[in-house]
Amino acid sequence: MNLKQLQHFVTLAESGNVHKASARLNISQPALSKSIRVLEEDLDIVLFDRSPRGVRLTPVGQWLLSRSSSLLGDIQQLHTEIDLIKRQANGSVRIAAGTVLCSSLMPECLARLREVAANVDIVVESGYWDDHKHMLLNSEIDFFVADSRELEDIIEFDIAQLPSEPICVYVRNGHNLLKKRKLTTADLQKYPFSGLTKIPKELERALKTYPELPPSRWSASAVSSNDFGLLRASAALTDVLFFSPPSAVKDQVRRKELVRLNIALPSALQTHFAIVALKDRKLSTSAELMKHTIMECAIQQFQASETLKQ
Structure with a gap:
């Protein structure tokens, strides 16, 4: 199996017709049919059901299409970036x-x-x-x-x-909330928040629908700043609750300076x-x-x- 065969396969799967696919690929119909046949023989599977009206993917063909399309997209992206690097x-x-x-x-x-x-x-x-x-x-x-x-x-x-990433709650290692076996959002109200000085209005509107996380408490944080790095560092040293996407605290979690609370937050809270x-x-x-x-x-x-x- 090679990339050219995968390209032939994807094009035929998308068009559903050998004539249309060969025209798009600028190759002859016999050459396309042979390429698909060799691919099927190489993989020892049947990718298409053939009929006089055209071709239709088999279930395993549908699976291969889902994988091949993303792979070819990655290859195209790679070519684009290499061209940009060269230029x-x-x-x-x-x-x-x-x-x-x-x-x-x-x-x-x-x-x-x-x-x-x-x-x-x-x-x-x-x-x-x-x-x-x-x-x-x-x-x-x-x-x-x-x-x-x-x-x-x-x-x-x-x-x-x-x-998008979910917004999760993090606390310093040793925080009292980590001792509770089952947390609820009501438990969060006992502790002050740490947050940015400005959040999107759409996110503020979403928070209003959750009494457990009222916007008034969010805006009246114990620590607020326009510097996310400062807030993250202070959360590792105090009892404030820190809201963050996982990627933004992965190093602190790895070093066990911050621990993610095992609590489900509303799906609207995401990046x-x-x-x-x-x-x-x-x-x-x-x-x-x-x-x-x-x-x-x-x-x-x-x-x-x-x-x-x-």
Whole structure:
């Protein structure tokens, strides 16, 4: 089995017709039929049911299609990024990122980019999405990465959503809540919160539907700051409750400075990060490479988090 055979298989599966598939692939019908037949012989399975009307995937063919499509997508992404690496010169990238991302995803992205494009100068501004949108509209940055919940109605923006993560509750190692066998959200009200000075209005509205986590307590935190790293560090030293996506505290959890509480929070409490650029502005090669790197790292981070849950 090789990539060309997989491409032939996916194209035929999507078109359902040898004639249409061969035209899309720009090869003859006999050549396509032979490629599929060799693939089936190599795997020792039947991928298609044939009929005069065309072809239809067998159950195992449907399974292979689900795997092959993502694999070919990854290969295309790889070709795109290699091309960007080859074409990038001594460029510069100026972006902005939310304070949570600057303490979690962005360091990994910067390290990855330095591995393949060490001659690119990078400037990262930290802050909130409402400041970043003005910076983008004023051409002060190439793009920004932040919570997109209040940006999706801005028609000038091109928004590429990153994988969502749940928001979980973390406490310092040795916290009294860790001694309880069965926690409820009511138990959380006995302790002060630690939180950012600003959260999206949509998230505030979602919190209003949960009396156990009233927005008034959220905004009246014992510790509040626009610096997520500061809040994370203070949570490891005090009894405050710290709300965070798992990827942003993985190092602290690994070092056992913070422990995740075994409690289910509303599904509405999740991240909504995205890469936000202007639709009518073409990114430089270096900025495009940075964008691809952020997306790649975010997907890998999400996959690693999902693996830990299994």
